[in-house]
Amino acid sequence: MSTISKPKQFGLPRLFPRPMSHYGIWSWVGTVDHKKIGTMYGIVSFFWFIMGGIEALLIRLQLSHAEANIIDPELYNQLFTMHGTTMVFLVVMPLSAAFFNWLIPLQIGARDVAFPRLNALSLWVFVFGSLLMNISWFTGGAPNGGWFGYPPNSTIQFNPGNGMTYWVMGLNVLGVASIAAGLNFIVTIINMRAPGMSFMKMPVFTWMTFITSILIVLALPILGVAGIQMTADRVYGTNFFNSEAGGDPIFWQHIFWLFGHPEVYILILPAMGIVSEILPTFSRKPLFGYSFIIFSGAGIGFMGWFVWSHHMFTVGLGPAANTAFTISTMFIAVPTGVKIFNWMATLWGGSIRLTTAMLFSIGFIAMFTIGGLSGVTHAVSPSDAQQQDTYYIVAHFHYVLFGGAIFAIFAGMFFWWPKFFGYFLSERLGKLSFILMMIGFNLQFAPMHWLGLNGMPRRIYTYADNMGWELSNLAATIGGFTIAIAVASFIVNVIYSMRNKKLAPGDPWDGRTLEWSISSPPPHYNFAKLPEVSHIDDWWYKKYPSLLEGSPKGDLTPKVKVEDTSKVNESDIHLPDLSYYPLFIGIGLSLAALGVMYTYALVTIGLILVFWGSIGWSTEPVNEPGQDHH
């Protein structure tokens, strides 16, 4: 919606006064500051990480021995459905969004994202969308049709009740949040870069965010369509996937994976961006092949659109389609391999510091490579025919999504925590978390490779005791609980480090990009003076200009210091005021989505909230006149 910025007699009557305080609960609820929004994204998605983890532990408990009877099959279905959905949509995507929010303005030298209130809207829509999906646990059963929701398993005839309707409505609401955030970051990165920062001088994490955002705005609408179609089928009795009326369940698979495969890269590209920042910093070397990494990322983002049917090799699409998708899928391993070799070459000959962030990054490379290699084995459609729907697939995607995305996110937390909050996380506890997670992760997921090759199918709630699967399953369960201990040790670390603050300077790791040129935590306006950029890793070369002349042993005393904020006259810096409209639009959208299942009254109330919020939003001046705003 357009905003008309002249604060003339505009006037919807306000139901509440505009929150103005920079302290207290309203300063968080009404905030439009990208840093606070990033923190809230992080807290909420870490909460869902724990919930998704508990779901996984219950699954592992049930599978720990043959013919176990800990969980009944119906609950088991709900648990694996919600575990997958939670980890994809409520954990990895929003945890990445937490990093986007925190880092993009800092890395490109801006004071905020392009649309601060839209950013707040993304957060609140995500928060209420995640609640919407999860209240299904208390209203007659959570979704139970798998995170891919294949019909006819998910149609109303074979899956009555509201579970799967909660699932599609939740995804629809979460899709709005993701698309809004994606649009915001596209505009921010295109238009808000500091003077001199051309595209090929942007930090790699910013580049990967840019590519991810493009994938989000193009892929999530497809999921939205699939969601609308399934909602229509389930609630209004249409025929999209109703085979009695000629509808084709395979059609759902096509549109779901047409979204779903780009989604895989939405999950992993931010992780690749994170490690591409950490490895050069702790190797004290420039990233090897900067432009190769960038173009490989762009190549992955492009080719990710032409591989979706490798999820459907056993559906019977015919040899021509299977061959084409085999080739395209094997081909997409090439840019991924390019990146892995570039990261290794970055480490080569560097003066490596094995901090916790670095350990997690190296762990990422190793685990992601294993996952990538098993991925190539089921890119080949004849071999995939043996692996489809077995634990081999489960092993593969956990190696790339846990060993990949989650390891990188932990690396990013240890790396940027001092920047975000002004104090270090304990390195000693951090290394303990890393070791536990590395052991637990491999103990849990490595045995699944041979479980799968021995024929253990996915999504079964138990198995017979003469299959020879018990030892591997027990190992996997022990591994799962080891991961839980690792995550617990991370939480202990956060609490411990918060209580015994080891304060961080502005540039604690001798960093390379702009976020390290300001104090820790950053002041609310980020940069008092907008930086001028002339190189890739601009801050590094501002510190050590002699390195630019090509000598690897240049003068290593920093020539510039972190920006001193004590002399900044804050009254010169005007940032947008708080706004509560994003919150109410977020509530309204989720209420309307809930109402689709129950009563039109709720839909009406939700839409009125959205409408009122939109009008209020577009008539609200950025700064309240007559206030002393910062």
Place this chain on the structure above:
Amino acid sequence: MSSDNITVHHGEEINNSTGVSNKKLLMWAFLGSDVMFFGTFIGTFMAYRNKSLNGPYPADTLDIPITTVSTFVLLMSSLGIVLALHYLKESRMGLAKLWLFAVIIMGLIFMGFQVYEFAHFAHIGMTPQVNLFGTTFFTLTSLHGAHVSLGILWLIFLLYNEFNGNLTSDNAVDLEIAGLYWHFVDIVWILIFGLLYLITAGDGVPPGGIPWEGAH
């Protein structure tokens, strides 16, 4: 771009790397996203074309002459919004308001046709539930109608601001952005009219389908 301490007033953009306003860039990016949305629905329609097992089929229902009229009105509204923007930029407010008003009226006429069409279809027994044609036809056209309706609300809001003096040639970009959206929705309708109406209108009973026995 100056490197001095830059003061930001009322949401002006501090950095602007491309010279295109943030809001306009946002609209272009959104339209790219919306292409995928409509593209998937249109793809669904085409994938399910001639797959209905029972009537009414397109040949039994679609009325090309009536939809041609509403299509003409909608396309003319695109011309109208170009003129409305042109006169707003030249500060000829009378004509700017007149044309914006005309666009809103044309949008409402289009919606009136759609409501009439839906009511007529429901009357002869074509509903979203009756077969695949009904399912895919109604979801696509009603979501397009929702886009048009949202556009009408937006334009009413802008017209209101022209009347109270908040929308002038200074911030004509706000109308330009609404215009981008409006043109996009029109272009989508051209595709829908071409694919859902003109090409499909002759589709009778597909192989294996039961002939339709007419309205009851």
